[in-house]
Amino acid sequence: MRILVVEDDPLILNGLAMGxxxxxxxxxxxxxxxxxxxxxxxxxxxxxVLDWMLPDGSGIDVLRDxxxxxxxxxxxxxxxxxxxxDRIRGLDEGADDYLGKPFDLDEVAARLRALDRRAAGRSIPxxxxxxxxxxxxxxxxxxxxxxxxxxxxxxxxxSALMERPGIIVSRSQLEGRLYGWQExxxxxxxxxxxxxxxxxxxxxxxxxxxxIGYRLRSENI
Numbered sequence: 001m002r003i004l005v006v007e008d009d010p011l012i013l014n015g016l017a018m019g020x021x022x023x024x025x026x027x028x029x030x031x032x033x034x035x036x037x038x039x040x041x042x043x044x045x046x047x048x049v050l051d052w053m054l055p056d057g058s059g060i061d062v063l064r065d066x067x068x069x070x071x072x073x074x075x076x077x078x079x080x081x082x083x084x085x086d087r088i089r090g091l092d093e094g095a096d097d098y099l100g101k102p103f104d105l106d107e108v109a110a111r112l113r114a115l116d117r118r119a120a121g122r123s124i125p126x127x128x129x130x131x132x133x134x135x136x137x138x139x140x141x142x143x144x145x146x147x148x149x150x151x152x153x154x155x156x157x158x159s160a161l162m163e164r165p166g167i168i169v170s171r172s173q174l175e176g177r178l179y180g181w182q183e184x185x186x187x188x189x190x191x192x193x194x195x196x197x198x199x200x201x202x203x204x205x206x207x208x209x210x211x212i213g214y215r216l217r218s219e220n221i
Contacts, residue, residue, distance in 0.1 A: 001046040001116055001159075002176055005029045006036045006062065007078070008055050012101075016049065019105035024139055024155050025112070026180050033057040040066060044176065045073055046119075047112050052079035052090070060093055067094040074115035078103060113137060120163060127162040129216055132201065134162055143201055153178050154197045157190075161206065161216050170213035 003020060007013040008031040017027040028043065030036050033056050040048070040062075048066075050059040063075055074096045079086075082100030090098050096118070097111050113136050117125065127134040131144045139155055141148040150158065160169050160177045174190045194214060198206055207217040 001025045001112065002044070002180075003027050003047050003049060003112060004036070004039055004043070004045045005049045006033075006054065006059060007031060007049070007051045008053075009051075015105070016108070020109055020112070023109040023113075024136070024152055024159070025109070026156075026177065028180050031055070033059070033062050036062045037065065040071065040073070047074040047076060047115050049076050049078050049108070049112070050095070052077060052081050052086070060090065063090075063094050072119070074112075074119050076108070076111055076115060078108070110137065127159065129162050129165045130205075132158075132162065132205075134159060148200055150197070150200065151193075153193050154200070157193050157197055158201070161214065165216045166218045168209055168213045168215045173213070 001024070003025050005013055005016050005027055007016065007029065010031070013029045013031065017029055020027050028039065028045075030039055031054070033054050036050075036054075050062060052059045059077065059079070063077075066073065066075070075094065076097045076099060077090045077095045078099050078101065079090075080101045087098045096115050099108065099111060113125070117123070125135065125137060127136070133142045134155075135141075136159065141150055141155065141158065156177050157174060160174055171190050178189070178193070194206060194208075205217055207215050209215070
């Protein structure tokens with residue numbers, strides 16, 4: 001998952017970035033409304049963690065702008081404004097979930113996974129494709145009921161493919177799931193992770209469409 005965190009407190013922003021990365025999430029952070037608008041206009045995110053009070057305006061304004069543009073990216077409001085009327089207003093303005101400060105990082109991660117499932121139309125937590133099972137919460141993968149050991153980025157590639165089995169996922173989409181703005185991306189980084197993943201789950205399971213992307217190979221392809 002790729003997450004945008006809009007938070008002006010650097011300690012909270014850095015803590016979220018570090019904590020969510022342990023849950024195989026790539027976090028991009030901004031600290032004001034202007035940069036949030038620019039990020040949302042140029043990058044596709046799985047979810048947004050949005051503070052209410054920002055130095056150049058309100059997170060509610062960012063949320064309202066998103067929804068006015070038909071941007072359906074799930075939004076978790078994470079704010080010290082935790083009165084009942086504030087929660088009601090935030091949800092009525094278009095937020096998908098609301099969590100007050102202070103918060104537990106594991107709970108934030110769990111809520112983001114739930115928002116991602118809901119956006120994808122999935123009700124069960126695990127991703128299952130043929131004899132592969134992936135648990136986003138525990139980052140466990142099994143093949144024919146036997147556990148597989150994957151690196152964080154191999155796990156992210158497999159997650160992206162298993163979320164849309166049979167659908168082509170482009171190289172740029174995979175790069176977006178693997179690397180944040182501040183990370184350098186090698187010219188063949190995706191190919192290396194796909195190659196390593198193939199050695200663990202079977203080369204025939206991932207199909208390369210040259211110049212287009214990758215997909216999990218169904219039995220009739």
